[in-house]
Amino acid sequence: MNLDYTPEQQAFRADIRAWLEANVPAAPLPSFDASRAGFEAHRAWERTLNDGRWGMVTWPTNYGGRGLDLIEWLIFEEEYYRAGAPLRVNQNGIFLLGPTLMEYGTPEQRARFLPAMANGEEIWAQAWSEPQAGSDLAAIRSKAVREGDDYVLSGHKIWSSRAAFADWGFGLFRTDPASERHKGLSLILFPLDAPGVRRQPIPQINGEIGFAELFLDEVRVPAFNRLGEEGQGWAVCMATAGFERGLMLRSPARFQVAAHMLVELYKRHQHEVDGTVRAAVVQAWMDADAYALSIYATASRLRAGGHIGAEASVNKIFWSEMDIALQRTALAILGARAELLPVAPDAGDVDGWLDSYLFSLAGPIYAGTNEIQRNIIAERMLGLPRA
Amino acid sequence: MDFTFTQDQTMMADVARDLLDAECPVSSLRALSAAGEARDAARWRKIVDLGLLGVLVPEAAGGLGLAEIDLVLIAEHCGYFGLPEPLVDTAGIALPLLAALPDVPRAAEALERTLAGESTVAIGHPGNPFVLDADAAGAILLPVDGALHLVDRADAKLTAQPSIDPFRKLFRVEAEPSAATLIADAEAAAPLLTQVFNRGALFAAAQLLGLARRSNDLAVAYAGERTQFGKPIGAYQAIKHHLATVQVKIEFARPVVYAAAAISPASGLHEEARISHAKLAAGEAADLSARTAVQVHGAMGYSWEVDVHYFLKRTLALSGAWGTPNDHRKRAAARVFGAPVGPEHTFTRGAAHG
Ligand SMILES: Cc1cc2nc3c(=O)[nH]c(=O)nc-3n(C[C@H](O)[C@H](O)[C@H](O)COP(=O)(O)OP(=O)(O)OC[C@H]3O[C@@H](n4cnc5c(N)ncnc54)[C@H](O)[C@@H]3O)c2cc1C
Numbered sequence: 001m002n003l004d005y006t007p008e009q010q011a012f013r014a015d016i017r018a019w020l021e022a023n024v025p026a027a028p029l030p031s032f033d034a035s036r037a038g039f040e041a042h043r044a045w046e047r048t049l050n051d052g053r054w055g056m057v058t059w060p061t062n063y064g065g066r067g068l069d070l071i072e073w074l075i076f077e078e079e080y081y082r083a084g085a086p087l088r089v090n091q092n093g094i095f096l097l098g099p100t101l102m103e104y105g106t107p108e109q110r111a112r113f114l115p116a117m118a119n120g121e122e123i124w125a126q127a128w129s130e131p132q133a134g135s136d137l138a139a140i141r142s143k144a145v146r147e148g149d150d151y152v153l154s155g156h157k158i159w160s161s162r163a164a165f166a167d168w169g170f171g172l173f174r175t176d177p178a179s180e181r182h183k184g185l186s187l188i189l190f191p192l193d194a195p196g197v198r199r200q201p202i203p204q205i206n207g208e209i210g211f212a213e214l215f216l217d218e219v220r221v222p223a224f225n226r227l228g229e230e231g232q233g234w235a236v237c238m239a240t241a242g243f244e245r246g247l248m249l250r251s252p253a254r255f256q257v258a259a260h261m262l263v264e265l266y267k268r269h270q271h272e273v274d275g276t277v278r279a280a281v282v283q284a285w286m287d288a289d290a291y292a293l294s295i296y297a298t299a300s301r302l303r304a305g306g307h308i309g310a311e312a313s314v315n316k317i318f319w320s321e322m323d324i325a326l327q328r329t330a331l332a333i334l335g336a337r338a339e340l341l342p343v344a345p346d347a348g349d350v351d352g353w354l355d356s357y358l359f360s361l362a363g364p365i366y367a368g369t370n371e372i373q374r375n376i377i378a379e380r381m382l383g384l385p386r387a
Numbered sequence: 388m389d390f391t392f393t394q395d396q397t398m399m400a401d402v403a404r405d406l407l408d409a410e411c412p413v414s415s416l417r418a419l420s421a422a423g424e425a426r427d428a429a430r431w432r433k434i435v436d437l438g439l440l441g442v443l444v445p446e447a448a449g450g451l452g453l454a455e456i457d458l459v460l461i462a463e464h465c466g467y468f469g470l471p472e473p474l475v476d477t478a479g480i481a482l483p484l485l486a487a488l489p490d491v492p493r494a495a496e497a498l499e500r501t502l503a504g505e506s507t508v509a510i511g512h513p514g515n516p517f518v519l520d521a522d523a524a525g526a527i528l529l530p531v532d533g534a535l536h537l538v539d540r541a542d543a544k545l546t547a548q549p550s551i552d553p554f555r556k557l558f559r560v561e562a563e564p565s566a567a568t569l570i571a572d573a574e575a576a577a578p579l580l581t582q583v584f585n586r587g588a589l590f591a592a593a594q595l596l597g598l599a600r601r602s603n604d605l606a607v608a609y610a611g612e613r614t615q616f617g618k619p620i621g622a623y624q625a626i627k628h629h630l631a632t633v634q635v636k637i638e639f640a641r642p643v644v645y646a647a648a649a650i651s652p653a654s655g656l657h658e659e660a661r662i663s664h665a666k667l668a669a670g671e672a673a674d675l676s677a678r679t680a681v682q683v684h685g686a687m688g689y690s691w692e693v694d695v696h697y698f699l700k701r702t703l704a705l706s707g708a709w710g711t712p713n714d715h716r717k718r719a720a721a722r723v724f725g726a727p728v729g730p731e732h733t734f735t736r737g738a739a740h741g
Binding site for chain 2 (some may be wrong): 001002003004005006009013071077078079081082252253256257259260263267278279281282285286287289290291292293294296297299300301304311314317318371373374375377378379381382383384385386387
């Protein structure tokens with residue numbers, strides 16, 4: 001065990017820091033959920049990142065990455081959040097589908113999809129959930145019917161993040177009509193502007209169109225777009241979910257930066273609040289650091305050849321609950337101003353706390369609810385009997 | 388940067404675990420407490436013979452010359468098995484302190500006798516109002532007006548302070564310090580006492596982590612056995628979620644404890660905050676785990692008959708020893724408000740106290 005960065009890791013940190021200082025837009029980009037313009041501004045940023053070969057440092061060099069390991073990815077993330085760089089509009093692509101493509105995709109599929117993903121030309125949305133298949137994802141009904149070299153997709157997907165503006169979707173479809181539950185499903189990629197796709201934007205709790213409903217009516221895609229074997233979609237999809245919950249979805253730096261902002265907010269208002277708030281601020285720092293330490297331990301283990309299992313569920317519960325506690329503490333400090341929108345003339349330093357608080361409430365829901373994660377921990381980690 | 392244990396570290400810990408697994412079953416705790424005893428001499432002898440006491444003692448003084456990170460897993464196992472004998476305090480606190488005073492004959496002699504298993508040294512510290520195991524020790528470390536004395540047990544007045552934990556014999560210790568008992572004057576003692584406290588807190592945290600795991604293991608096992616309404620109670624989601632919540636707490640105390648050990652024994656602002664963080668996180672995990680285990684066992688959990696209470700009591704005791712949660716929150720706060728925070732500072736070290 002050695003908890004010091006190597007000189008190479010320190011040099012890497014200095015590199016990315018310098019690049020971010022030179023390249024991060026001075027003014028924050030408009031939200032990618034609020035408008036097409038905001039979405040496109042974020043797409044342009046993805047291209048800038050990719051031009052600097054900073055889009056995904058763990059990717060192999062031939063796809064625009066640097067072939068670095070997970071510790072360096074963590075360092076990258078630390079500097080990225082520290083610099084206040086834009087949120088990654090293509091996170092579903094580069095963090096989730098990308099690694100899945102590298103594991104399950106054919107060389108042709110990788111060549112077709114990865115470069116366009118890396119440079120932001122194609123922004124990806126996930127299409128798992130359906131109106132009747134939320135937590136119970138295996139209940140999905142959307143189907144893909146094989147016709148020659150094509151699949152014809154029909155069905156109804158919902159809650160697809162960023163799908164209102166994104167270019168491509170990936171999701172599970174039933175390729176075997178006689179199948180049930182986890183069997184007979186395939187993971188298929190489809191363009192969101194294909195004939196037969198109708199998207200219905202869904203405003204989120206803050207009014208922005210962060211997700212969309214997708215109505216698919218005989219959407220024809222080449223069989224080339226199936227990732228992994230036919231009927232093996234569930235296993236492929238779980239690989240993606242493992243990445244999402246486990247590591248890539250929420251890097252620790254995000255919460256450490258939030259904890260830092262909370263400390264600064266507290267310092268400005270410490271004479272207005274009592275000791276319980278101070279304790280909550282210290283707790284937020286401890287929890288964010290605990291999460292970082294845990295991810296460093298996981299990254300070290302994976303680098304040494306380990307795999308991520310049910311601890312992905314442990315992580316997801318921890319960061320989502322920590323985030324809510326952190327955001328609530330900020331609102332407690334803001335007091336009567338907590339309800340003000342940043343445009344209010346006397347909003348002062350309310351900044352983005354209210355929006356972050358609202359978004360934190362989604363944490364225990366998306367990527368598998370925390371109730372489902374607790375079931376997974378109990379059954380797969382602790383070995384308790386299935387219900 | 389590599390946050391994994393070496394093979395040597397896990398192997399040594401496995402040896403200790405196997406010994407404890409064989410020698411420290413709950414039945415042995417039960418037998419000891421029924422006899423009103425706090426120590427098992429035969430078990431202690433085996434621990435001494437394994438050479439574990441000298442992990443933190445330099446090789447020149449007869450130890451293994453290793454560091455806190457090499458002992459942390461062993462301390463965790465001691466917590467897990469609820470070991471009554473003072474392996475953690477001796478190997479983790481008393482002996483490295485004595486080893487830091489190689490030129491003081493009184494300290495060197497106590498070190499040698501303890502390493503050989505002939506005697507033990509109890510530890511007084513301003514951070515703990517009472518001294519553990521003072522009755523069974525040959526000598527007692529006693530800070531007086533900032534200076535450090537090593538007094539013979541026979542020369543000390545002990546006032547027993549019975550604890551709910553049957554294996555924790557606590558005493559108020561009074562003794563007449565003299566030039567003969569002095570082993571470090573105030574100036575020399577100050578950094579040593581800081582180290583004593585930090586090691587005490589670190590290894591208490593490691594034991595609490597082990598206790599957290601033990602209580603949850605007991606609860607999980609019971610949840611798989613006990614049936615009600617025709618099913619194992621562990622099939623009910625309310626029970627599952629209780630136990631999963633504990634597991635989350637354990638998983639996020641673990642890396643904090645290990646990180647704190649890895650950056651010990653330095654005692655700057657950052658290191659102390661991490662140790663305090665570890666003590667808080669492990670203490671909360673152990674507390675929730677013990678209480679959950681009681682609940683999951685139903686009335687059994689409230690009975691003397693079932694094992695849970697041993698671990699609940701040790702958890703309660705260690706949560707308040709070597710700094711209360713309040714003390715440790717203060718040290719974490721000193722770091723949060725006294726040095727830069729942010730993702731690039733997770734592993735920052737060495738800042739002096741502000
Ligand atoms: C911000 C946000 C972004 C999202 N993005 C996407 C996306 O990009 N793509 C996508 O496909 N989906 C997305 N989702 C959908 C998300 O995956 C689902 O919301 C989630 O899986 C839960 O499904 P549900 O909403 O239908 O809730 P339900 O399954 O109806 O659950 C409702 C409540 O019942 C509980 N519950 C359900 N079953 C059980 C059980 N067996 N035991 C105990 N409790 C249970 C749940 O935990 C929850 O509290 C997103 C959701 C949010 C909030």
